[in-house]
Amino acid sequence: MYTTDFSACCEALRQHGMLSWAASLPEQLRVVMQRKNGNLPRWLPVLQTLPRLPADELELDAAWVRVACRSGCDAATRQCIERALRQLHPWRKGPFSIHGVEIDTEWRSDLKWQRLIPHITPLAGRRVLDVGCGSGYHSWRMRGAGARLVLGIDPSLLFLVQFLAIKHFIGEQPVFQLPLGIQDLPPNLQAFDTVFSMGVLYHRKSPFDHLQQLRDCLRPGGELVLESLVIEGGEGQVLVPRERYAKMRNVWFLPSPPTLESWLVRAGFEAVRLLDVTPTSTEEQRATSWMRFESLADFLDPDDPSRTVEGLPAPRRALFLARRPG
Numbered sequence: 001m002y003t004t005d006f007s008a009c010c011e012a013l014r015q016h017g018m019l020s021w022a023a024s025l026p027e028q029l030r031v032v033m034q035r036k037n038g039n040l041p042r043w044l045p046v047l048q049t050l051p052r053l054p055a056d057e058l059e060l061d062a063a064w065v066r067v068a069c070r071s072g073c074d075a076a077t078r079q080c081i082e083r084a085l086r087q088l089h090p091w092r093k094g095p096f097s098i099h100g101v102e103i104d105t106e107w108r109s110d111l112k113w114q115r116l117i118p119h120i121t122p123l124a125g126r127r128v129l130d131v132g133c134g135s136g137y138h139s140w141r142m143r144g145a146g147a148r149l150v151l152g153i154d155p156s157l158l159f160l161v162q163f164l165a166i167k168h169f170i171g172e173q174p175v176f177q178l179p180l181g182i183q184d185l186p187p188n189l190q191a192f193d194t195v196f197s198m199g200v201l202y203h204r205k206s207p208f209d210h211l212q213q214l215r216d217c218l219r220p221g222g223e224l225v226l227e228s229l230v231i232e233g234g235e236g237q238v239l240v241p242r243e244r245y246a247k248m249r250n251v252w253f254l255p256s257p258p259t260l261e262s263w264l265v266r267a268g269f270e271a272v273r274l275l276d277v278t279p280t281s282t283e284e285q286r287a288t289s290w291m292r293f294e295s296l297a298d299f300l301d302p303d304d305p306s307r308t309v310e311g312l313p314a315p316r317r318a319l320f321l322a323r324r325p326g
Contacts, residue, residue, distance in 0.1 A: 004033060004044075004164070009151070009176035016127055016149055021186045025178075032179050033157075042087075043161040047168065049084045051077055053099055055171045060144025063110035065137060066097040067169045073099040088162050090291040093134035098169050106291035108284050109137045112198065112227065115276045116319050121223050123147040126193035129217050131182050132200035135162035136175070142196075143175045151192075152177040153185070182213045189217050198227035199317075201260075203250050211267035221326035224269060229254050230277065230318040235262055239312065246299035246308045246315060257318050269322035280315040 006029050013022040053073060059066040073081075082101045085091075094105030124146030130139045133152030136159070142150045152163065154177065163177040182197075195217050197210070204210040214224055231239045233256035245251035255263065257274050264272045285296040296315070301307040306314050 004029075004160070006176075006178070008172075009178065012149060012174060012176060013151075016191065018186075018189070018191050021189070024186075028180075028184070029178065032184075037157050040157055040161075043158060046084050046087045047161065047164055049080070050165060050168050051080055053077070053169065055169060058170060060140050060170075062144075064095050064097045064102070065140045065144075065166070068097075068099055085165060086290070088158065088165060090293055091135065091162065092159075092291060093137040094290075096137070096166060098166070103290050104288045105135075105137070106285060106288060106295055110141075111284050112317075112319075113138065113141050115278065116225060116227070117145065119273075119275045119319075120225055120321060121194065123194060127151075127191065129153070129192040129195045131195065131197040131214065131217075133159070133163075133177060135159045136166060136177055138196065138198065139163075139175050139177065140166070140170070143173055147194075148174060150175045153180045153182065155179055155181045155184075182210065182217070185213070185217060187216060190219050192217050192222060193219060194223045194225065196225045196227075198225070199229075201226065201228040202252060202254055205252050207253050207255075207263060208267055211263060211269075215268050215324050218324040220324055222324050224264075224320075224322045224324070226260075226264070226320045226322065227317055228260065228320075230257050230260060230316055231313050232256065232316070233259075235259055241310070241312060244310055245312055246296075246310075247294065257320075260318065260320065264320065264322045268325070270325050271321070271323040273321045275319040275321060277316055277318045280317060 010022045010025050054069045055067045056070040057068040078100050091103050091105045093107050093109045094103050096103040123142055126147050127149045128142045128147045130152040133139050133154045136152050139150045139152040157179055160179045195214050197214050201207055201210055231254050235258035237256040239254040241251055261272050282297050287295040301309055
């Protein structure tokens with residue numbers, strides 16, 4: 001039976017000065033990995049079936065996170081890889097190219113990356129926390145941009161197994177993922193130069209708690225990259241869906257950009273800057289053979305794509321930068 005090993009992550013935390021957390025983390029993870037998930041016994045053995053191939057060609061700074069070997073990959077091995085990775089359906093964030101197997105995920109996450117990367121403080125040499133990292137696509141892009149440590153956190157065990165599958169092929173890199181939410185991190189950690197929270201805030205019942213937790217993870221002077229669903233409107237305007245939003249039950253608050261800016265200031269950030277507001281398109285989010293469930297086209301009113309099926313404004317996403325005071 002495949003067992004997850006977080007020892008390299010714990011050692012990396014020690015090397016970067018997070019000694020207390022590194023000491024308590026193994027027991028914390030032992031408890032997390034023992035929680036009931038009926039699919040975990042099916043997902044973990046998939047990792048054992050993945051073939052070992054050299055990662056001679058590695059691209060972490062391109063739209064498709066890509067790994068390949070110079071000697072090539074024969075058809076039988078490629079079929080083995082694809083068969084194994086498809087057992088980890090659905091693949092939400094990507095895309096990835098693994099020895100010729102193209103994982104065309106639901107989200108073209110590279111488009112979001114293109115919108116933010118020209119504006120943020122360069123990641124070279126920085127310690128980065130990726131909150132709500134999914135299967136780790138953006139974590140790999142952060143490493144490709146030069147980050148010296150990338151730690152992704154996401155409570156989904158499927159996302160963890162998907163990340164481990166990709167890391168199996170990419171090999172040793174200072175990129176790690178933990179099956180934790182931000183509320184599981186030590187308080188007032190102050191350890192990271194850059195913290196990303198993308199697609200998380202609107203899932204939190206208390207947005208201010210989330211913003212303050214993000215702030216606590218940053219060193220003084222560190223940078224927050226925040227992406228969230230928003231609505232059009234002025235300061236003070238917030239949409240609170242009565243039940244579902246775009247068929248999602250766990251959407252609690254959709255502020256206008258000026259409102260979210262005021263929240264960031266109230267939470268203790270400075271130098272708050274709105275980078276971009278982009279309506280979500282079916283080019284960026286759609287069903288594929290790697291994610292066969294409903295996607296954006298199913299969440300919109302077929303007669304008026306500017307509205308969701310519930311009659312609410314269609315998804316728009318805003319990117320913000322903010323800084324923890326030094």
